[in-house]
Amino acid sequence: FYRKVRDHPPERDPKGHERLQEARRILLDEALREEYDAMRRSGGKVKELKEEAKQVINRENPNYKAAIKKLKEAVVLAPELEILRNRLGQVYFQNDQPQEALEQFDRALELSKDPPAGYFASRGQALDKLGKLRDSELALRKAWRRDQGNYEIARILAQVFHRQDKVEEALEVLDRAIWADDKLNFE
Secondary structure (H helix, E strand, O other), rough: OHHHHHHOOOOOHHHHHHHHHHHHHHOOHHHHHHHHHHHOOOHHHHHHHHHHOOOOOOOOOOOOOHHHHHHHHHHHOOOOOHHHHHHHHHHHHOOOOHHHHHHHHHHHHHOOOOOOOHHHHHHHHHHOOOOHHHHHHHHHHHHHHOOOOHHHEEEEEEEEHHOOHHHHHHHHHHHHHHOOOOOOOOO
């Protein structure tokens, strides 16, 4: 890597240097490396399906059913890709299918060696939508422990506390979120 960086310094070859940095980032991150390998094994079909799903979601009138179909095809090609499972879960959730979303979020968590906070937060939101407030609370607590600076997770957790009539806990979470980085932040 360092030899290649000397051949492609940022001041002489910014695009080449950027590609090297991206390659390094993928090689050092196990989840990204697995995604990259799966994309290559599928001959680019997984990437293509993922992009097509993104396009139908980003329209003025999103077509979640079409996106779900594309992502399910991609999951068949790369069932071990946690990030793909999580994305499918998100689209199910957007399409008001919380049970199907929860199944995908759980599968993403099973596949991940070190799940990011977002996986737990997504799971917590699906459980909340299903009325499983205690389980939702537990998932959101895990998410927030992993990412104390994430105000969105704190807000959702506080809402779940409030729905359980745990007003003091809700206020405590919001208060801690306001001071999460030792600066007053009402975001």
